[in-house]
Amino acid sequence: MRHHLQAWARLLLAAGALPLHLAAQSPGPPPDPRYKVDILLIVAHPDDESVVSGYLARAILDQHKRVGVIYGTRGDGGGNEAGPEQAAALGAVREIEARKANAALGIDLVWFLDGKDTPSQDVLQSLETWHHGASLEQTVRLVRLTRPAIIMTWLPQFVIGENHGDHQAAGVLATEAFDLAANPTAYPSQVTPARNRTSIANLTEGLTVWQPQKLYFFSDRDDWTPFRTAGPRYSVTDVSPATGAPYYRTQAASLANHLTQGEGGRLAAQAIKTGDYTAYLKAQEAFAGTADVQLILGKALSDGPETGDVFQGVTERPAAWRPLAAGGEGPAPTLSLGGPWGFYRAFARAHGIERAGGLIPEELGVNPAVTVRLPLVVRNAGGEATFRLSVALPAGWTEQSGSGSYVVAAQGSIDLQLRLTAPASAGPAADLVVSLADRSRTIGTVRLKVRALGTMPL
Numbered sequence: 063m064r065h066h067l068q069a070w071a072r073l074l075l076a077a078g079a080l081p082l083h084l085a086a087q088s089p090g091p092p093p094d095p096r097y098k099v100d101i102l103l104i105v106a107h108p109d110d111e112s113v114v115s116g117y118l119a120r121a122i123l124d125q126h127k128r129v130g131v132i133y134g135t136r137g138d139g140g141g142n143e144a145g146p147e148q149a150a151a152l153g154a155v156r157e158i159e160a161r162k163a164n165a166a167l168g169i170d171l172v173w174f175l176d177g178k179d180t181p182s183q184d185v186l187q188s189l190e191t192w193h194h195g196a197s198l199e200q201t202v203r204l205v206r207l208t209r210p211a212i213i214m215t216w217l218p219q220f221v222i223g224e225n226h227g228d229h230q231a232a233g234v235l236a237t238e239a240f241d242l243a244a245n246p247t248a249y250p251s252q253v254t255p256a257r258n259r260t261s262i263a264n265l266t267e268g269l270t271v272w273q274p275q276k277l278y279f280f281s282d283r284d285d286w287t288p289f290r291t292a293g294p295r296y297s298v299t300d301v302s303p304a305t306g307a308p309y310y311r312t313q314a315a316s317l318a319n320h321l322t323q324g325e326g327g328r329l330a331a332q333a334i335k336t337g338d339y340t341a342y343l344k345a346q347e348a349f350a351g352t353a354d355v356q357l358i359l360g361k362a363l364s365d366g367p368e369t370g371d372v373f374q375g376v377t378e379r380p381a382a383w384r385p386l387a388a389g390g391e392g393p394a395p396t397l398s399l400g401g402p403w404g405f406y407r408a409f410a411r412a413h414g415i416e417r418a419g420g421l422i423p424e425e426l427g428v429n430p431a432v433t434v435r436l437p438l439v440v441r442n443a444g445g446e447a448t449f450r451l452s453v454a455l456p457a458g459w460t461e462q463s464g465s466g467s468y469v470v471a472a473q474g475s476i477d478l479q480l481r482l483t484a485p486a487s488a489g490p491a492a493d494l495v496v497s498l499a500d501r502s503r504t505i506g507t508v509r510l511k512v513r514a515l516g517t518m519p520l
C-alpha cells in the first residue's frame with residue numbers, strides 16, 4: 063500500500079503538480095530563537111561572571127555573540143557591605159545585582175538554580191546542599207533551551223587559593239551537562255514533543271537535544287602559571303572598536319552593580335565616578351596575578367591549538383552527539399586520596415578532561431592553625447592483610463591521629479582519615495607524603511602539596 067502511494071506521488075511530482083493535501087507540512091515551530099546563545103556561562107554566585115566579563119565584553123560588543131548565564135546560587139551566604147539584609151533577603155538583593163551586572167554587559171538571559179550558597183572548600187558538600195540531581199536536570203534543560211556552542215565555567219579541581227566548593231560544583235554541573243544534553247536518554251521528558259503544543263496540560267517539554275562544541279574553564283587558584291599554555295588569554299586593556307574604550311571599563315561598569323560584595327564593586331563604582339581605574343585594576347590583578355582573562359580548554363569537538371581563540375573551529379551547524387568513550391577505571395591504587403581529590407580523579411577520567419584536570423598537582427590550602435581531616439582510601443587486592451600507615455609532614459604541621467596499623471579484608475577497601483593541624487602562621491607550599499607499608503616494604507605513597515594561607519574552611 064505504502065509502495066503504491068509513493069509511486070503515485072512520484073508520478074504527480076514528475077508532472078510538476080502536487081495536490082494540496084500532500085504538500086510538506088511543518089511539524090511545529092523551530093526552537094525559540096530568542097533563547098539561542100553562543101556562550102553559556104555556568105557559575106556559582108552573583109559576581110562570579112566578573113572573572114570572565116573582560117572577555118565577554120569583547121565577544122558581545124565586537125563579535126556580536128549572544129551570552130546566557132546560569133548561577134548555581136543567589137549568593138545568600140556571606141556578609142553584606144551595602145545594607146542590613148542577610149541570608150534569603152541577601153539572595154533576593156544579589157539576584158537583582160546580578161541581573162543589573164549582566165544587563166551592563168548586554169546579557170538578559172539569566173537563570174538561577176536553587177543551590178544554597180555554601181562557604182566550604184569541599185565540592186561534595188556544595189553538590190549536596192545544591193541538590194545535585196535537581197540542579198543537573200535544570201542545567202541540562204537550560205543547555206537544551208539555549209543551545210550554546212561554548213560553555214564556560216569554573217575549573218572542577220581542588221586548588222590552593224579561594225578554592226570555593228560552590229565554584230567547583232558549577233564546574234561539575236557544567237561538565238556533566240556538556241556530556242548529557244545531546245543524550246536523548248538523559249531526562250527524556252525534556253526532549254519529547256508535547257502532544258498538543260498550544261493546549262494545556264502538556265507534560266513533556268518539547269526541547270531538542272544539543273551538543274555544545276567547546277568547554278572552557280577558569281579558576282580561583284592563586285597561581286595561574288600552570289594554566290598559561292592551556293587556553294587562550296584575553297587582555298582587558300585592549301580597546302573595543304565598538305565603544306572606543308578598553309574592555310576593563312565595560313567589566314567595571316558591570317561589576318559596579320555588586321555593591322553588597324565589597325571591594326570589587328566598590329572600587330569599580332569609584333573608578334567610574336573619578337575616571338581613575340588604577341586601584342580597580344590593581345585589585346583585579348590581586349586575584350590571580352593578572353587582570354586579564356585566562357581560559358583553560360576543557361573539551362573541544364574540533365582540533366586546534368589549546369590557546370586558539372574561543373570560536374576557532376566552532377561551526378554554525380549543530381554538532382552531533384559525542385557519546386563518551388567508555389573509559390576503564392584502570393588498576394586501583396593501593397593507597398589514594400579520597401574526598402574531593404578522589405572524586406576529581408575519577409571525574410576527569412569519566413568526562414575526558416584529564417588534561418585540564420591534570421595541570422596542577424593534588425594540593426590543599428587551609429587556614430593557619432586549623433585541624434583538617436585528610437581522607438584516604440586503602441585497597442587490598444590480595445588476601446586479608448595488616449598495613450601500616452605513616453605520614454611525613456612538612457615543618458610546622460602536626461598529626462593528631464590517623465597513623466598506625468589497619469587490617470583490610472581480602473579484596474576489600476577501607477576509608478581512613480588523617481587529622482592534621484596546620485602551622486600557626488601562613489607560609490609557602492611544601493609536600494606532605496603519606497605511605498602505606500606491609501610487613502616488608504612500602505606498597506603505596508600519596509603526595510599532597512599543602513600550604514597554610516588565609517582561605518575558606520575545609
Ligand SMILES: [Zn+2]
Pocket residue numbers: 106107109110226229
Ligand atoms: Zn563566587
